[in-house]
Amino acid sequence: MELTATPKVERTGGAIKFKNVVYEYSLAKAIQDGFMKEPAVATRKDFDPSQYSDKVMEIHSSQTGTEKEENIAQLVLLENPENKIEIVIHGYIYSQMMQHFYCEAPGYEKPIVKPFTRIEEHNFLKYTEDSIHYFTETITPTSAIPNKVFSGFRKAYHNLYKFDSKTEKDFVVILEQDKAVLKWLRPALNQFHIYWKHNSRQYHPDFVAE
Numbered sequence: 001m002e003l004t005a006t007p008k009v010e011r012t013g014g015a016i017k018f019k020n021v022v023y024e025y026s027l028a029k030a031i032q033d034g035f036m037k038e039p040a041v042a043t044r045k046d047f048d049p050s051q052y053s054d055k056v057m058e059i060h061s062s063q064t065g066t067e068k069e070e071n072i073a074q075l076v077l078l079e080n081p082e083n084k085i086e087i088v089i090h091g092y093i094y095s096q097m098m099q100h101f102y103c104e105a106p107g108y109e110k111p112i113v114k115p116f117t118r119i120e121e122h123n124f125l126k127y128t129e130d131s132i133h134y135f136t137e138t139i140t141p142t143s144a145i146p147n148k149v150f151s152g153f154r155k156a157y158h159n160l161y162k163f164d165s166k167t168e169k170d171f172v173v174i175l176e177q178d179k180a181v182l183k184w185l186r187p188a189l190n191q192f193h194i195y196w197k198h199n200s201r202q203y204h205p206d207f208v209a210e
Contacts, residue, residue, distance in 0.1 A: 007021055007024065117191075119157050119158075119185070119191070120187070120188040120190055120191045121158070121188060122158060122160070122161070122162070122186075122188050124149055124160060124162055126147070126148070126149045127147070130147075130148070130149075132149045132150070132151050132160065133148050133149070133150050133151070134150070134151065134152040135150040135151065135152050135153060135161075135169065135172055135173065135176070136152070136173060137150075139166075139169075142165075142166040145163055145164075145165060145166055145169055146162065146163065146164055146165070148162065148163075149161070149162055150162070150163065150169070150172075153172070153176060154176060155175065155176055155181060155182065155183050155184055156172075156183075156184055156185065156186070157183065157184075157185045158185070158186070161186050164206075168206060168207075171207065172184075172186075175207070175209060181209050181210070182210045183209070183210040184207060184208065184209040184210065185207070185208045185209075186206065186207055187204070187205055187207075187208060189204055192204070192205065
């Protein structure tokens, strides 16, 4: 057995009452019998029912305490099962909600936008007795360039670099002297993940310039 205050199922075409109802005791009957507390529901003094549709009536009240008998009678009439009017009580509820409403504006912090990946560092090896060379310094023989470590860059993202050939070393001089170049980078092997030939081989760019 189920006890419910709404013995119906809501459908698009309207509410459908339960079929197997053993006993139905309406709110209106409970008020008449004195089992329910007298509700604080009333119409406004300037209420005009002609301003509303035949199925909706708005009921407003700002009263507290015991309600007047005529207002109780009106509620009993509206609760009549034969009445098709839907009761919409919002004025009183809204006024109660607004008493507790507040809005706080949180402090705003400027977001920090970071790059998607960090600039990776290089791992270099050099002979203990060998010094670090300025990048414009002439190295002879040129075949020794891959074993040397160079510094003195102004636009590079790293302080130290190695080069595979004299051609790469000369290209760095161009990057440093060209006014159109803002920054340049000789990427570490794990800086980019660029694949080719059906993802079977990885491409490692020698330089990236801005």
